[in-house]
Structure formats: C-alpha cells, structure tokens
Amino acid sequence: MSTNHIGGQEKAAILAEALPYIRSFAGKTVVVKYGGNAMTDPALKEGFARDVVMLKLVGINPVVVHGGGPQINDLLSRVGKQGEFIQGMRVTDAETMDIVEMVLGGLVNKEIVSLINKHGGRAVGLTGKDGGMIKASKMFLKGATQEDLVDIGQVGEVAEIDPELVALLDTADFIPVIAPVGVGENGEAYNINADLVAGKLAETLNAEKLILMTNTPGVLDKSGNLLTGLTPAKIDALVEDGTLSGGMLPKISSALDAARAGVPSVHIIDGRVKHALLLEILTDVGVGTMIRAK
Ligand SMILES: Nc1ncnc2c1ncn2[C@@H]1O[C@H](COP(=O)(O)OP(=O)(O)O)[C@@H](O)[C@H]1O
C-alpha cells in the first residue's frame, strides 16, 4: 500500500468522522468569540475565516463576536495613550471610547468580514449599535468593600440583546460578525468586553454552542496544566486562590453564565491552533476547557 493511499484513507476517515456532528448541529447556532490575542497571525486568521465559511456551508449558523484588545492598545499607543485594565476591563475615558469604536467597529470588524468573504462566505459586519441590537448599561466594578464601586468610565454591561437582526441575517445565509460596542439609552457608545457579549448572545439566540477562542490552550492550573472540564465550585476555588486573573476573569464568568442559562456546550479553546474551530465542532478531538453549569 503506498503512503499516498494510507494518507487518502486517513483523510477520508477524518471527513467521515464529521458526519454525526454535522447532522446534530445542522440548523443550530454556534456563537464563536474570536479574541484579539488569537488574531495576530495572518495564516491563522485565514484559517479561522475558512472554518467559519465551512461551518455555514454544512448548514450550521456561525455567529462571530470579535474582540480586539491588543489592536486597541496599538492605536492607543500611536496617539500617546497607555491602555489600563482593572479586573480584565479596560478603563475607558471619552477619547479611549472613540478609539475603541474605531478599532472594533472599523479595522478589526471589516478585516474579519473581508476574510470570510474572500473565502466564499457572505459576512455582514455590525456593532451593537446597528438596529439597536445590544443595549448597554454602565458597568461598575466591585471595590474593596461591598459598598465600594469603581467607576471605569464608558464601560458597559449587556442590558439586553435584540436577536431579530441576527436571526434575519441567518435566514438569508449571511454570517453576522459583531463588534462588542453597545448603545446606551441616549445613543451613547459603551465599550463592552467581547466575552460578555458573546455569552449573552449565545443565551439570547438559544445557541447550541459557545466557543471562546483565546491565546492559551484553555484554562490552566497554577502549574500550567490544562483543565479540561470546570464546574462552578472549581471555578470559585480558582478565582479565590488567584489561579484565574486578568482577561480570564470576564471570560470564565460569561462562560459560566451562558452554561447556567442553558447553552448546552461552552468551551474555551486555543485560537492559535490551526483549524481549532473545526476540531472543536466537527471532530472527536477534545480541545481546551469545557465549562459546566454544575
Ligand atoms: N488560569 C489561567 N489560564 C489561562 N489563561 C489565564 C489564566 N489566568 C489568566 N489568564 C490570562 O488570560 C488571558 C486570556 O484573556 P485575554 O487576554 O482577555 O484574551 P482574549 O483577547 O482572547 O479575550 C491569557 O492570555 C492569560 O494571560
């Protein structure tokens, strides 16, 4: 048997392995959060776009929510400002908000839209302002005491998501690509952490899966080992002993909220692995950390 022949058989086996997954996810919605840290390598970005197109073509409805933290930091430093984060949230004054909106709604959103379209998909880029889709309210962080609230500026939490626009796009076979900018009562922009938007969107759309793609193999313990499954009790312990910090805090909290709200499968996966999305959705290969409701 030639090596080519074996390669062919293996390739066919991998394709065939996808069938039960395609059957069970066809017609279902998968919310994919594409983190700014997973977006740095051009080849990986192309791979991500191809995976999204492929999911759509096999009948799954991918909805992309993207971040762009490092990309915002780049533009901030070009105008002489330094990004500052508290509990994984960017301190956002008025000037920073302008830059956040420009980078997320402009540069990053349109780059992802273009890449998906280049590979044969029909992506439509939106921010939460479009159609009044993501209503935001001002977020305060918890301070040192129960009563102590920390004001970090124009940072929002999701008050409400109107699912109609996304549903409309899905029905017409477009792929929604959403930047995490929300709109306040007076039309003002709010900077919302992309993990929070993705989690709430998965819940509102009754998604089958929420996949948070980041730049680590998943959630790691103190020795750097991958934790493949996490329960609420385990998560509490990891927050308490400081194993989870920075950007992992909003990620884990929105993952847990989504699982508790009934999203059947919630995963934090490594966006630096080529075709991580296809591996997670269409194969038996377990990647990353699964977050369970109990
Ligand atoms: N226990 C942990 N396991 C993995 N990553 C962690 C952990 N605690 C903190 N982190 C940090 O969280 C980061 C991911 O969050 P973030 O930087 O916001 O990425 P993204 O842009 O993908 O949302 C990781 O790069 C890592 O530095």
Ligand SMILES: CC(=O)N[C@@H](CCC(=O)OP(=O)(O)O)C(=O)O
């Ligand atoms: C409030 C807040 O922190 N907003 C984030 C929004 C972008 C984001 O979430 O990007 P990543 O997914 O790449 O981290 C920020 O300004 O960086």
